[in-house]
Amino acid sequence: MQKVNNSLNLLSKVAADFIGLDTVYKTADGEKSRRIYLDSTASTLMMGVAHDALEAFYDHYANTHSVLHFSARISTDLYYWAHDRILSFLKADPDSYACFFTGSGTTAGINRLARVFRDNRPDRDTALVSLMEHHSNDLPHRKHMNKVIHLPLDNHQGQPGCINLEALEFELSKNSEKVNYVAVTGVSNVTGIINPIHDVAEMAHEYGALVLVDGAQAVAHMPVQMAGHKNPNRNIDAFVFSGHKTYVPGSPGVVVCRKDILLNIEPEEVGGGMVENVYIDRYEIKKSFPDREEAGTPNIPGAISLAVAIDVLDRIGMQKIYEEEEELILIAMKKMKEIQDILIYGEPDCNVCPRVASISFNIKGMDHGLVAAILNDYHNIAVRNECFCAHPYVKEMILDHLLEATEYVEEENFEEEFKLKSGMVRASFGLYNSLSDVNALADALMDIVTNKEKYSAIYHVDVNGEYRHNSFCAEKENHFSVTNFIDQYFNK
């Protein structure tokens, strides 16, 4: 009981301590109000303690490739600690798994692993991916593998659910000698639907395929256990995620992968820091991780502050975080379902298809861009719209409505109209969102549905195809200038 209370206390302290929770903007009605941030699936806000720890660390910052001076030792120790902390967070045994940082997000890590998996077993030239993948877990496989097979999703009376395991088994058995790996997202960035990654792993491993999990939307919202399952076939071979979606903007992308796979081939990237010796006619690559996989000077502050955030998430407990966020999602879905004309995408029953973080929707008769603009301009609610870098998945879900909506459009306007109608609005949640944010979203949606005509009349589409208010200029009213900041900094 004490532990639960401690965890809840810590959760509420951390939730109230994010940077940007008090940001105020002027809205189209001339009022100033607090921004409600519902765009965490794109990027999360910065956790206060990670920010402060980083500021404190800057007193000691030095390059980890320097060795002997005090600051270099502190930097190096903390940088290695960051890798270990992430491995233990994901329950990836450090004897078998390596963690390394790459690029600024998940995209770099998946590109890297697609090439690693290809070169590790060149005779297996096929990758299986689900139809709900973000482009970053689809295009790298298309580019680097010879063949990609897209797996369908479960169908719940026309609404998609998670990856279809029967289709997965069918393709694995049909192409058993050729499938190198299955690449699947832990959580959809569109619908928030959770995939059964350990069932996928068990099935894939039975057919000799590896499993790469895109963890971009899972890692900050639910517990992940890469290894240590009673049935080792349920372990995950590689997991990739983005620091900027894990409460630390500016931090790197992360790859956690089985060491034996990485050791099988020469590292993808070469340069300083990853070599033992270099001669004019050859070089010897380090066997030790993470050095072997991290050529060049890494993003040391980003990696350390990310590990601070991960440490805090672990102290709260990911199960607790999952339960709290699930409750918020359930309330949001319930309220949204009660509003006439709102279409929620993906199987909406969370008992059938559990989901975290994201809800994507449309309002009948209104374009996604118009709804997102009104939410911002009148309600100070930040959401994302369009296709969320998951075009095939989004188009599949909206196809019927899209065809209906564009049926009477003149041929010369078709392209523009198609773009305006082809997408959704996404509200997404993080640790810092509360019931009052959900209530504000529901009230705002009710206002928009009730006043469709009024709002439609005060917006137009500009030359870039964006919805713009006829008189309110968001950029002019709410401006942040770094050059002003520099001026003020030196005049203070």
Ligand SMILES: Cc1ncc(COP(=O)(O)O)c(C=O)c1O
């Ligand atoms: C599921 C998923 N995978 C991959 C990515 C790409 O991440 P990044 O932009 O950090 O490379 C995203 C980004 O939204 C995502 O949601």
